[in-house]
Amino acid sequence: MSSPAVPFLGLAGGRELCRARLLGMADALRMSALSKAAGKCAVANNLAVENAGLKPAESRLAKALAGFKLRDTGFHLLTLAAAWAVLILLGGVIASLIVGSMPAIRAFGLNFLVTEAWNPVTEKFGAMAPVYGTIVTSLVAMAIAVPSALGIAIFLTELCPYSLRRPIGIAIELLAGIPSIIYGIWGLFVFAPFLQEHVQPGLISAFAGVPVLSKLFAGPPYGIGVLTAGVILAVMVLPIVTSISRDVFETVPTVLKESAYAVGCTTWEVLRSVVIPYTRVGLIGGVMLGLGRALGETMAVTFVIGNAHRIAPSLLAPGTTISATIANEFTEAVGDLYTSALITLGLILFVITFIILAISRYMLMRLQSQEGR
Numbered sequence: 479m480s481s482p483a484v485p486f487l488g489l490a491g492g493r494e495l496c497r498a499r500l501l502g503m504a505d506a507l508r509m510s511a512l513s514k515a516a517g518k519c520a521v522a523n524n525l526a527v528e529n530a531g532l533k534p535a536e537s538r539l540a541k542a543l544a545g546f547k548l549r550d551t552g553f554h555l556l557t558l559a560a561a562w563a564v565l566i567l568l569g570g571v572i573a574s575l576i577v578g579s580m581p582a583i584r585a586f587g588l589n590f591l592v593t594e595a596w597n598p599v600t601e602k603f604g605a606m607a608p609v610y611g612t613i614v615t616s617l618v619a620m621a622i623a624v625p626s627a628l629g630i631a632i633f634l635t636e637l638c639p640y641s642l643r644r645p646i647g648i649a650i651e652l653l654a655g656i657p658s659i660i661y662g663i664w665g666l667f668v669f670a671p672f673l674q675e676h677v678q679p680g681l682i683s684a685f686a687g688v689p690v691l692s693k694l695f696a697g698p699p700y701g702i703g704v705l706t707a708g709v710i711l712a713v714m715v716l717p718i719v720t721s722i723s724r725d726v727f728e729t730v731p732t733v734l735k736e737s738a739y740a741v742g743c744t745t746w747e748v749l750r751s752v753v754i755p756y757t758r759v760g761l762i763g764g765v766m767l768g769l770g771r772a773l774g775e776t777m778a779v780t781f782v783i784g785n786a787h788r789i790a791p792s793l794l795a796p797g798t799t800i801s802a803t804i805a806n807e808f809t810e811a812v813g814d815l816y817t818s819a820l821i822t823l824g825l826i827l828f829v830i831t832f833i834i835l836a837i838s839r840y841m842l843m844r845l846q847s848q849e850g851r
Contacts, residue, residue, distance in 0.1 A: 578821035618708025631723035654717030662781030674701030722764030
């Protein structure tokens with residue numbers, strides 16, 4: 479089979495045909511290069527558009543991070559300032575007490591602590607009677623309040639019906655919210671006359687022949703006195719210790735109590751062997767808080783203690799406390815030495831409170847270390 483005929487173009491025609499073919503290839507290459515360049519331009523344009531859209535987002539993110547950092551720094555500085563303010567305030571109080579008490583310390587020295595006399599006329603002052611009254615009234619209050627508070631807390635958490643638990647709890651909270659001056663007025667006009675007529679005569683006659691108790695409950699029934707102040711303080715401390723004791727009793731895991739009941743333990747045995755050991759750290763903390771309240775109470779004690787600067791062995795006799803002495807006499811203090819003596823009483827009360835808190839912290843640390851072992 480013969481091939482198709484190709485027209486003969488001659489030499490000139492062949493040259494033209496080759497030139498046309500070369501020009502066609504160049505145009506094709508040029509078009510390919512142009513298309514590639516156009517593609518690159520399109521990609522570049524797309525990237526530029528995308529970058530143009532990302533830059534505002536990155537800017538907003540940077541601004542947000544800067545704002546967060548600024549607020550975090552401000553919060554840190556605020557909390558740091560608050561912490562330093564507490565330390566500065568405490569240091570200022572201590573410094574003012576020390577500076578204000580220096581005249582009395584220079585005049586009396588350590589004899590101020592062991593002197594009973596308190597005579598503004600002759601400017602003879604001693605802190606022994608107020609310190610004695612503060613310690614005795616606080617001990618009487620805690621001796622009455624702690625067993626009562628523990629009993630109430632145990633009843634509320636273990637024995638009380640649900641229908642009574644809420645009303646009793648509300649009553650305790652209301653008792654804690656009563657102002658101290660209300661307690662003082664009630665103690666002076668209601669409780670002290672009741673003790674004078676119905677309780678103190680019976681105590682005097684009942685313990686008349688007992689060697690130690692006859693001195694503790696001797697003397698005429700005044701109604702007001704150290705015992706009355708201690709009872710009023712006990713009523714004021716009772717809600718604090720009760721609330722804390724109830725809260726810590728409720729933290730005891732139910733499985734521990736149920737396990738004790740399952741092996742035949744009675745309620746008393748569960749309380750003694752499970753509940754009290756498990757919560758003793760919290761109980762000690764609650765008792766120390768109540769003791770701190772009793773040591774620093776002023777108005778209620780001032781109404782019912784009698785405000786007598788003397789040390790009597792009888793709890794029925796009038797006495798005074800540090801806070802009551804300061805409240806009664808600070809506005810009437812004439813002279814630098816008199817004022818300095820009252821400020822020194824405040825410094826002594828501060829030291830007593832600090833010692834009580836330090837002892838409580840030491841006891842708590844020892845209990846926690848024993849539990850850790």
